[in-house]
Every structure is written in C-alpha cells, then in structure tokens.
Amino acid sequence: MAEAPRRWRHSVRYRLLAIALLPVLVILPVFLGITMYQWSNKFDRLLTAKVNSDLTVAQQYLQNILQTAGERIEMLARSEEFAHSADLPGLLDVYRVRLGLDYLYLASPAGDMVAASPRGAHPLHVPGSAPARGARNLIEVLDQAELRAISPGLAARAEIVMVDATGQKPQQTETRGMVVQSVVAANRPDTGAPAIMVGGILLNRNLSIIDRINELIYRPDTLPPGAHATVSLFLGDMRISTNVTVAGGVRALGTRASAIVRDRVIGQGQVWLARAQVLQDRYISAYAPVEDSARQRVGMIYVGILERPFVEAKRRTVLLVVAAFLLVALVTVPVFLRWAGSIFRPLEKIAETFARLGRGDLSARTGVTRGADEITGLAMLLDTLLAQLQDRDRQLRAWNDALNQRVEERTVALRQAVHELQVATHQLVQSEKLAALGEISAGIAHEINNPLAVIQGNLDVLREILGPATRPAETELRLIDEQIHRISQIVTRLLDFARTDEPGDVDPATDPVQAVAECEPLVRHMLARGAVTLHHDLRSTQVVRIGRVALQQVLVNLIVNAVHAMPEGGEIRIASRDESFDGAPGVSLALSDTGTGIPPEILGQIFEPFVTSRGRKGGTGLGLSICRRLIERQGGSITVESDATGSRFRIWLPAA
The missing domain is CATH 3.30.565.10 (Histidine kinase-like ATPase, C-terminal domain)
Structure with a gap:
C-alpha cells in the first residue's frame, strides 16, 4: 500500500499534470479566495462606514430639532405680538401648535408661572436662567410626576410597557419621558420683569421624528431590493420611538437593545459600529449615547440596515465568480491536459517498455515513430537499441543451447555410470548381507536345533523307558513336543526372513x-x-x-x-x-x-x-x-x- 503513493509522488505523468493544472486549480482558486475575502471585508467596512455616516446624520437631525425649536421660541419671545399680547395663554396655545411643541410656558426665574400651554401646567422644576441671546437647548428625562404636572395627557403618552426580545410578554412599565426643550429669555416691555420661555417636545412615541430621520437618511432607491433601514431612539436600553416592527407590523416600542450593546454604549459611552441582533434579525448597526444637560448618558440613538439582503448579494456574487471560474477551468483544463499529454505519453511508453524488459520480454518496443521533440527522439533511439539487444540475446541463446546439449550428453553418460555403480554396490551389499546371514543362520541352526534334537531324543527315550507310566503326563509331554516344533518353526521363519x-x-x-x-x-x-x-x-x-x-x-x-x-x-x-x-x-x-x-x-x-x-x-x-x-x-x-x-x-x- 505504501508503494502506490510513492509512485504517485515520483511519477513524471502526475508531476507534469500538477505543473499544468497548478495555475488553474490551485493558484487561481487561492487568488480568487483571497480576493473575495478581501472584497468581503472591504464590503463590510463600507457598510459599517455607511451606517456610521447615517448615525451622524441622525444625530445632526436630532440636534437640528433642538436648535430649530430654540430659534423659533426665541423669535416668539422677541416678537411684537408677544410684547403687546393681552392674552398670553391664548398666544402660547396658538404657537405651541404652530411650532409642533408638546408644551410651552412663560415663568419667572424663581419658578412662578405667568402663562402656560396647555393651560393649567405647573412644572415642578423650572430652569432658573436663560442666555441673554439665543436659546439653551437641552435633552432632559422627566419622571411621571413632572410630566403629569405639565399635562396628564403628556404623562399618559410617555408610558410604554417594556416587553422581552420577542415582543410578546409584558413586563414593567416605563413612565419616564425623554424631552427636548429650549429655554430663552422673554422680558415683556410693559412689566420689565425678567422671565423665561420654555418649550419642549416629548420624544416618547414621537414617530414623526423617527420617520423623518429615516426618510432623510434612506431615500427611495438608495438600498438594494429587499433591504430596509431602521431608526430608533432609546430611553436607557428601551425603544421609546422606532420604526422597527414586530409581528403584525406593530412598532416595537418597549423592546430593548441587547445587553452587549447597552454595556458598550451606555455603560462605557462608546459608539457601536458592528453587526447587532435587532429582535429576530441581524442588522449592520450604529449606536451612539444620548446625554442630558448634566452630561449623563440617559439613552441611545440607533440607525441600522438589514444584513440579510447584503449577505445574499455577496453569496450571489461569490456563486457568480465560482461559476465563472468553473467555466474558465472547463475550457482551459482540457487544453492544458492535451499539452501535458503530448509530453508524458512518450514517457509512459518508455516506462512501460522498461517494465516489460524487466519481465524478460525483449520484444518490447515503445512504438513511437514520429515526433520532433527530445522525448520522442529518445523513445525512437530506445527502440533501435532494443532491437540490437534482441539480436545479441538471440545469438547468446543459440550458443547456450549448444552448450546445454553438450552438458546434457555428458550428464546422460554420468547418470549411466552412476546407475551402474549403484547396481554394483547393491549387489555387493546384498552379497555381504547374504554371507553374513548365512553364517548367522548356520550358527542359529546349529546352536538351537542341536539342543532341540537332544531334547526331542531324550523325550522319546523317556517314553520308551517309562512306557505306560507316561500316560499321567501325556498332556505335558505333548505340550513339550508342540513347543519344540514351534521353536523349530520360528528359527526356520527367521532364516527365511533374513534372506533377500x-x-x-x-x-x-x-x-x-x-x-x-x-x-x-x-x-x-x-x-x-x-x-x-x-x-x-x-x-x-x-x-x-x-x-x-x-x-x-x-x-x-x-x-x-x-x-x-x-x-x-x-x-x-x-x-x-x-x-x-x-x-x-x-x-x-x-x-x-x-x-x-x-x-x-x-x-x-x-x-x-x-x-x-x-x-x-x-x-x-x-x-x-x-x-x-x-x-x-x-x-x-x-x-x-x-x-x-x-x-x-x-x-x-x-x-x-
């Protein structure tokens, strides 16, 4: 098993194929892989830069809301209409609606209420001062009591039920409200007493601001098909205004950001620029902290683009590149193989010819008869040398056959001589054996048969002498006769067995x-x-x-x-x-x-x-x-x- 991989590594054919196919099947795929990897990373960085710029626009728009509201309130405070109005509450009602504010009131720096819209508003905390020129624009978080003191409806609108990430299970209720408010100096000429004018917008459930930011950043036809963008405003880590939706198309108010985003943005005050899980989908996201007038991080502003369409677009691009590569390989690889084959086929025939030679086939030839390259010339030269070698082998075999014939003749004569020697030796051994056995047999016959004859003769003498007296021992005497005969028979058979x-x-x-x-x-x-x-x-x-x-x-x-x-x-x-x-x-x-x-x-x-x-x-x-x-x-x-x-x-x- 270990021999096959070794032949593969050292085979000229496979090495030539490797050289021919290396650029197309190895180098080009590696180059394409590295290029696609770098392209994918750059594409992701571009998307991250995109949402980062979108986040900047959203922050600027939120800041623009503050500045615009402040400028408009300041224009009201400097207007002749305000200076000579006899119905300040009615004037504030008109301008609150006109300026798109949720509340607008006039108070002394000490907190005494002069006029308010909606009427009956009594803020628990009135900003004590305002700049001489311009407006002081702030983001504040008001609790339920402060909102109710301004307007019970405002407090009710601020309430949002917190839900889990699936948007299904109600949890506790958020009663605080995030507001943007502007404070400007508003001194009436008729009284001469210093006063401040405060106007604010509640951001809780303020979907118009979110939709306006989304329309401003993501204009139609600026995103690929299937992609959509989302904008959210968070109080803490809870969405208080968003265009993110849950099942049924309901806005995901009350849902919360992931813990890792919350810790990075609110906990550490850093901007998040990466992918993030937004409810059930992943978005290319950007989060930035939102600070109040005391420089405390009270929430976040978020923009994001759905990642799925871009992933699918990258996948389609990769598949297109792979298909193009396979098409190129399908066209070019046969050409490369044909070129390589013109080189390794003569080499394979040479190797096969040497293998047949190793098995003893001197008639083996490469069969290459035409070609102008060096390898073809080598194959034809090898055929010429093999033809000469076969002629020399034929001559040697003829000489060998003649020599074998002579050796065989000598061997036959030697075998005949050996056979004759064996026959003579056998006859000599048998003669010596017969002579020895004859002497032994004679000795046995003399040494055993003579005592047997004496015993038999004496036994016969006893029968004659005793006569009838032998009748009581007739059986024993008969047994002695039988045993003497048996001994004589054994000696005879032994002599016969010794013969050859x-x-x-x-x-x-x-x-x-x-x-x-x-x-x-x-x-x-x-x-x-x-x-x-x-x-x-x-x-x-x-x-x-x-x-x-x-x-x-x-x-x-x-x-x-x-x-x-x-x-x-x-x-x-x-x-x-x-x-x-x-x-x-x-x-x-x-x-x-x-x-x-x-x-x-x-x-x-x-x-x-x-x-x-x-x-x-x-x-x-x-x-x-x-x-x-x-x-x-x-x-x-x-x-x-x-x-x-x-x-x-x-x-x-x-x-x-």
Missing part, C-alpha cells in the same frame, strides 16, 4: 495368505506383550507380483507400527480380497488398528523418509518409506486413512 530377493528376479510371485501366516510367528511376542489381538479375514486366491521376503517386511513393519499405536492394547485386522485396479487383476490387502491414529499434520507426509509419529525417541521414520518403495517397485500402491479411532492401510498388488 535376488536383483535378477524380475517376475517374483508370492501368496499373500501364506505371507501373512509366516509373519505371525515373528510378531507374536510383541502382540502378547502389548495385549493386542490379531484377526484374519484372508479370502484372496491369487499370487501377487512381489518377493515373499519383501511382502513379509511390509506386513511386519505395519503390524509393529500398529502395536506401537495401541499402548493400552487393541485389535489388528488383516483382510485380503481379489480386486482389479484399472482393469488389471490383483489382490487388495487391508490392515487396520484401533490405535490413537496418525496426527493430521503429518498424515500427508507419512510415507516420506524420516517422518514418524512416535516422536524423537521413536522409530527412524524410514519404515513406511521403504514399504512404499518395495510396493511401488512392483507396480502396486499403498494408501492410508487415519482418525481418532485408528489407522487403515490399504495395499494393492498386481497379480503375478
């Missing part, structure tokens, strides 16, 4: 039934010692093509292995049947035991040399290998099946 087949005997013949019978005396002592019983089921009638001694060696080896596989005792069964194999007549010998079986991990290799199931202290692992060699040499076969219930060997030998 002659190498020149190419057509041996053996009766399997007789071979089994002759093997039993040789293993009887092992069967008795291991508590193993041997059962016969011999029904074959044919003789088989194998030497008698060789078949006895196979059977004895299998019986001995079976005894070792049954350490707690058991049963061995030997059966023989006439059976044909592939149309050839023969005999099938089956030998089974009830032992522990052959381990599965070595079952498939049990006939290999030096493979044994008895462990390190068991047999040599050569017995079954020799058995298979003896049987297969005569055209037979031997197979085995084994499990936890025991092992089953099956031998098939062709008929002699």
